[in-house]
Amino acid sequence: MRVLEDVPLAPYTTFGIGGPARWFVEAHREDEVLDAVRFACEHSAPLFVLGGGSNLLVSDEGFPGVVLRIALSGIEQNGNIFSVAAGEPWDAFVSRAVAENYSGIECLAGIPGSVGGTPVQNVGAYGQEVADTIRSVRAFDTKSDRFVTLSADECGFGYRESVFNTTARGRYIVTSVEYGLNPGGDPAISYADLKQYFQDANTPPTLQQVSDAVREIRHGKGMLIVDGDPDCKSAGSFFKNPVISLEHFAKIVSLVGGQNVPHYPVGREQVKVPAAWLLDQAGFHKGYVMGRAGISSRHTLALINRNGASAKDIVALRDRIVATVEKKFAIHLEPEPVWVGKPL
Ligand SMILES: Cc1cc2nc3c(=O)[nH]c(=O)nc-3n(C[C@H](O)[C@H](O)[C@H](O)COP(=O)(O)OP(=O)(O)OC[C@H]3O[C@@H](n4cnc5c(N)ncnc54)[C@H](O)[C@@H]3O)c2cc1C
Numbered sequence: 001m002r003v004l005e006d007v008p009l010a011p012y013t014t015f016g017i018g019g020p021a022r023w024f025v026e027a028h029r030e031d032e033v034l035d036a037v038r039f040a041c042e043h044s045a046p047l048f049v050l051g052g053g054s055n056l057l058v059s060d061e062g063f064p065g066v067v068l069r070i071a072l073s074g075i076e077q078n079g080n081i082f083s084v085a086a087g088e089p090w091d092a093f094v095s096r097a098v099a100e101n102y103s104g105i106e107c108l109a110g111i112p113g114s115v116g117g118t119p120v121q122n123v124g125a126y127g128q129e130v131a132d133t134i135r136s137v138r139a140f141d142t143k144s145d146r147f148v149t150l151s152a153d154e155c156g157f158g159y160r161e162s163v164f165n166t167t168a169r170g171r172y173i174v175t176s177v178e179y180g181l182n183p184g185g186d187p188a189i190s191y192a193d194l195k196q197y198f199q200d201a202n203t204p205p206t207l208q209q210v211s212d213a214v215r216e217i218r219h220g221k222g223m224l225i226v227d228g229d230p231d232c233k234s235a236g237s238f239f240k241n242p243v244i245s246l247e248h249f250a251k252i253v254s255l256v257g258g259q260n261v262p263h264y265p266v267g268r269e270q271v272k273v274p275a276a277w278l279l280d281q282a283g284f285h286k287g288y289v290m291g292r293a294g295i296s297s298r299h300t301l302a303l304i305n306r307n308g309a310s311a312k313d314i315v316a317l318r319d320r321i322v323a324t325v326e327k328k329f330a331i332h333l334e335p336e337p338v339w340v341g342k343p344l
């Protein structure tokens with residue numbers, strides 16, 4: 001294991017923001033994961049597991065411990081079961097599955113990051129989420145000090161959550177994920193944007209066409225990482241869509257003069273309201289600028305690093321948005337990206 005010191009983290013993140021890691025190691029094999037854990041223990045240092053850095057906001061002061069970058073590679077296929085090493089790029093795996101005509105993850109095309117990052121927040125988009133296809137997750141359990149395999153049930157998947165980012169946050173280091181895909185299965189076109197895209201098609205779209213359409217739609221929204229595109233220097237959607245009670249929802253409807261407020265039922269008693277709608281209503285529109293931070297010109301929910309922004313700049317914009325939405329709607333927006341380093 002090669003241990004580097006004071007490695008700037010900004011280049012390892014899609015935001016392009018963040019100070020140095022005190023120590024930085026890469027694991028290409030499982031035994032190197034173990035070495036990194038031992039190293040952190042010996043130095044009584046905190047350990048942070050880095051995937052593709054696409055869901056992170058790293059402090060300007062950096063991280064005072066060991067950053068372990070997961071670089072394990074390899075895909076094993078056994079029939080429709082794909083066992084994928086955590087360091088594989090997620091989007092490349094989606095492309096392979098689609099090219100080989102396996103359905104189940106075609107709508108998750110174009111999402112940046114690593115395979116190991118996907119179970120953490122139960123990555124989802126355009127009507128699919130990885131919880132639909134994950135069969136199990138192999139990980140190093142820092143509590144029991146051994147490698148374990150968690151079944152999909154044990155992963156506790158929910159909307160943008162799992163045990164990995166809630167009850168057992170920081171406990172597991174994912175080394176591979178097993179997905180069960182459907183050979184020759186039909187593509188999913190449940191999501192409104194996709195239905196609209198194919199509304200004039202004479203024949204049902206193929207898996208490849210659906211996955212290409214997702215990429216195109218994402219590109220239109222600045223949600224596909226393209227070199228030189230200023231709108232994708234972000235961590236994707238910055239806020240989770242809040243879930244509120246029906247009573248609270250009724251108050252919001254009356255507050256906006258009975259307008260049609262977008263919402264999705266969550267069980268019988270609650271609804272999910274798009275955070276993007278709340279931002280718009282609170283005056284935070286596409287292209288909003290606050291110094292070096294801003295909002296993407298193509299997606300209200302993506303906070304962006306406009307030009308050399310610091311984590312502090314992004315946090316100042318975050319706080320302005322959270323406070324304004326809370327004052328107007330009594331809803332406290334929760335950020336989606338993971339904060340790394342000393343909290344601001
Ligand atoms: C342009 C853009 C579009 C996006 N669109 C979407 C979208 O449509 N849907 C969606 O759900 N997300 C989206 N995201 C967010 C992000 O891509 C996903 O959350 C992705 O899965 C994060 O994976 P990562 O490897 O980059 O993880 P990182 O950002 O490196 O890490 C995120 C968290 O996961 C943990 N982690 C990462 N790898 C491991 C591992 N091997 N073991 C244990 N913990 C690990 C980290 O410690 C951290 O807590 C988008 C981001 C961007 C920049």
